[in-house]
Amino acid sequence: MQNLRAKGNVRSYVFISFLLLLLFFYVHYTWRSLGLQPVTSSSSSSSSSNAAALAAKYSGVYDFDFCPAKLVDYTPCEDNKRSKKLPRRRHEYRERHCLGDPLRCLIRPPPGYKFHALWPTSRTETWFDNVPSRYLTVAKADQNWVRREGEKMIFPGGGTMFHEGVTGYIEGISHYVPLGEGSDIRLALDVGCGVASWGAYLFDKGVLTMSVAPRDNHEAQVQFALERGVPALLGTLATKRQPYPSSSFDLIHCSRCLIDWTSEGGYSLIEVNRLLRPGGYWVLSGPPVNWQKYGLEAWRGDNVEFNKSMVAIEDLAARMCWEVVAKAAEADLYAIWRKPRTGKCYAERTEGTQPPVCEKTNDVDQAWYVTLTDCLPPLPLTEESRQEGEGEGGPSSSPPSIAVGKLPKWPERINFTSPRLFSRQPSANADAIHLDNFRWQRAVAHYRRLVPALIANKFRNFMDMNAGYGGFAAALFEYPVWVMNCVMTDKKTHDTMMENTLPVIFDRGLVGTYHDWCEAFSTYPRTYDLLHASGVFSAYASRECDFVDVLIEMDRILRPEGVAIIRDEVWLLRSVARIAEGMKWEVRFAKTEDGEEEATGKEAQTAEGGAAVTEETGGADGKGKIMLLVCKKRNYARPSLAVAPET
Template sequence: MAAGRHFRNDKQMPSFYVMATIAVFVALCLIGMWMLSSPSGDEVVPRGESILVSEREGVHEKKESEPQQFEESAGDVEQETQEKVEQSPLTQSDSPEDGSETGEDNKEPETVDSEENKEPETVDNEEKKEPEADPDTEKPTPDVQGDHEEVKGKDEEGTQEEEKGSDLEESGAAQSEIQIETKEVPNNNWETQASESKEEKETVAGEEQNPDEGVASEETPNDEEDGAKKAGSEDKSGSDEWSLCNAEGAADYIPCLDNKEAIKNLPSSKHYEHRERHCPSSPPTCLVPLPQDYHSPVPWPKSRNEVWFSNVPHPGLVSYKKDQNWVKKAGDKLMFPGGGTQFKHGAVHYIEFIEQTLPDIALGNHTRVILDVGCGVASFGGYLFDKEVLAMSFAPKDEHEAQIQLALERGIPAISAVMGTQRLVFPSNVFDAVHCARCRVPWHIDGGKLLLELNRVLRPGGYFIWSATPVYWKGAEDVAIWKDMVALTAAICWELVARTTDSSTGVGVAIFHKPTTNFCYETRKQSSPPLCDSDDKPDAAWYIPMTACIHKLPSDEDARGIEWPTEWPLRLTTAPTWLASEKGVYGKPAAADFRSDTEHWERVVDKSYLHGLGIDWSKIRNVMDMKAVYGGFAAALASQPVWVINVVPFDAADTLPIIFDRGLFGIYHDWCESFSSYPRTYDLLHSDHLLDRLKKRCSVKAVIVEIDRLLRPDGWVIFREKINNVKEIEALLKSLNWEVRMTYIKNEEGLLAVQKTRWRPEATF
């Protein structure tokens, strides 16, 4: 018995030690796993989930009672791209919601509302921190797809199959390339539209004009817009109480062009004042309804020839232009034969006729950016894409029903504007050519004021292509207009370099050439039209009245406008020579700033936007950069079948001339007002640190409503903002039932990729 008991005890003791050893081993494993799974400073949350983390707990100095600083290493890309991300939904409160799927029941992710006391990183710093090509960073992160499945929330229901083909598995490589630091450094050397405008100077007389500070925009008439709810300062940005606009024609509502009360009170409409911008005193916060039976747009390039009638249900233009081959209705589609009043054999034939008339125009090489005045449905611009030419087309919102909306639905660049009493919202000396085919613009009246506005925006050495009946008709009125035009163009030193008629169509064209020096202006026998005063800044364009005077050309050898840009496509990535003497927006010499910005956006677009966000780029055609600087984002997309309109805010550094010089185009705008475009006209909007300055003057809610108005259903917005702005934006977008596809956080900066849905509130009228 004793022996037996001793034997059993011998068996039990080792068993106890084995179990204890196993327990210690398991505990050590758990501790090790916890240490290894501590996330780095960069966090990626795919699809519908978001995270707000800036300062992380340190691995070696963990305290349960207070968070510790974790010093991030920008070169530790391999760890960043392979760590599994801890996630929690982003809310308006500082603390995360319960139910976080972190695997640590008693631990909550930290949130930090205050900004770090670090200077924003410049492009130089970003380049230094950018890792060398590492094979590990190019590999998809094995955990990304698994993380996506784990965090899929209510916002994801019903979308998994739709998104199945997205390239999320590559997002691990993409994350190391997402650059979200704000790079802009205050630089008072750069003018802004606010400081260039005479009226703005009068409005803020005695106040310092700082390009990096918010400047109140020029006040528009204090009128109520018709039927639209106004946003007051008391609006809470997180409000989920939305209503539809109930104005007449609300589905096509453009607040600054449809302010009927302001238009009704205009003293005159003789000079098309009623077609110009008259913004409501406060931006509206109602939502534009969808047309009945709205379809996903026809993709480019098929959309150049056909669109869904239900998306732009306007039969008026079909009837009005039925004999001019603009647009025809065929079943549930609108068809565009590629013709027009002047394009009797189609736009392609007409473009070739222009090239034969003046071979020196060299479309697509020498001539890259064209302004198309009175564009109709923009078939001219639509077929210039085949020549590697960008056309900024415009026409008023008038009785020619929705022609700009039709152009944009086709995937062709266009804005709603008019040659009226105010300058076009472009810098001086930027368009390589200006085109006008049968446009109804009386160039010769009022001292040639309208033609002088074209002279302001036309590049020295550029061409004015005029195809209108006075060029080739022999009636008394047309002959008289031609005589007046010859006298006017000679007075402003334009040279008539070609005038011919197409024998196959009977349509004629006259082409004028703008001088490249001031010699002709200084030796004119008559001083009419007069030269502009020296304090009349030619680049001032935001709510500036037109004047009937000639702006002299730059005379300094290194001034902008003296030298024609490098031929396309080299001009896309070549810094303009006149930047050599400038200091850049980010503080470095401007040419170096330009190159760094170009390289930065090439990395971001290639490594993250095109592959890491789940965007189906085959469905993206019309793109807007809401706060462009050098146009680097648009340049990085140049190889894609998209076009980008670069918007330079009126109170930001006036870099728009640089964008034109690199063969791109853009426009000035104040985002506290509505953009001059129809609803549902863009597939993707890009907003890079737009809100901080903007929210000093208007509510974030009003800006989000304008974004919602411009964006097509199922379209995307990429926001790059500070964390506090990301919180506010996300709360608003979730109340609009948008899908949050990804939130990426680094330090105090965030990237938010969201997709608009077709949700609209129920009508209450």
């Protein structure tokens, strides 16, 4: 009997193993058929002549010099010296403008740069030498934004409008906007973020905040935000759409951001409406809110103008069918509105009311170098609408199920299959999100074995340079990290290079942005701990931009001792490895989580432990064979200048 049981157990084990093997191959090949593989179809079909031309182009020996010290905080597309020559109307000169030639040198860290403070310590203190900016410690000393204590920068949670500190300010908002456990609010946008204390402390409420500010006289705002470990981008509301799809944020906030919301037809506030999810909230504090109390003394402004501005904001909000949640007279510091969840009010407006509803030909999700429009994205007539022509007939609409209060609550939301997936890709697999999650969970587990800093939770700021459905970020959500999900976009067409999956990413409760890697990213140097580049170089192999420029930009935004994991075809990785070694990175090849035995060839190493870039790596041509290039950036900071602390 025991033998029979043993045989039965063996048969059961074999059967279960067989089923698991079938599941693996199903997921693996279905994932590839979905177009989710990190290599684009265009690169896989590249001709041998193109491969030979690329190999010849990058066959040299690279050795990049360090940039002049004055470029220590250089932001190529937000260069104040060059932007001063641009039009000042509606603050166009503060927007993103990629002028001049790209960098071909390495930005050295400031003297004394140290490995950043770990989260959550970094929320309240960072190393002064890492961002040695004194301006805000003086200019905002009376508002408690930031102060220097010896070799540390301390962030006490103050702000211009945070009269009771940032936690008290957030609690005040929570009287009108549901925040915290069980809330429907997951994603927020902070316009004019200061040092991002609002976003830093909203983490306690389960809210992930994108903090945005221009590079202006309040130097280093976004730089401080990222050094603290808070998602942030350089940007401003001016003449172009913000680089996010419509219906992205559950909550948008402005605290004394001094934007003229209603000038020239109200483009800025109409853009807030585009970005707000149906049922989302807009919170405004500072001028002109409650001008009767604060106008003359606190703001030293003209009460007549404050009153005029407030009346104009209230009028435009009413014409956009926003519901008043809190009036300034009641809430003191705040005025709060809520965007409608349906378009019923739009249909009931008097004919000719401005702004109009956007035509379906206006893709309201398109936002890369797209001029602001003065129309409202269509909404369904009812929360049960499913008919064509009821505001849900195309990719520019907001289906009822993505409204605030309709989406699953966090963290269940991370597995949500957005209906916007099917509006963009009608033939998409219904299991696409599940399969994508499975794939990247395996990949992340493999990456953690390859990069010890991931096991030790030493990294905080991650970027997925080609995010797909956001599966890489989803696989990391239980760790103390956040991920900037980039969907690759073409500046010439204003459209995404592949399917536009950024709406799906936001619907899952993750943040991201559109970006074209032919240009610099809207951030300061040394702001990300880990860059994940899956299929990026395949996607750009047939485009005009140079691999050197993409990699130099990766070096600019990667923190010293940070890691880049580049996942691509071996024939491309050979060229990438040559350039990376010329940037003084530590470089090594590694197998993927699938093993990819046919792709590995000899994983030979150089004497320094870097990648041996030879024809043996990946076989004869390496085309169609996937490997990883794991790169680490060294810290080349000079010793600290030992500047005496301010008194």
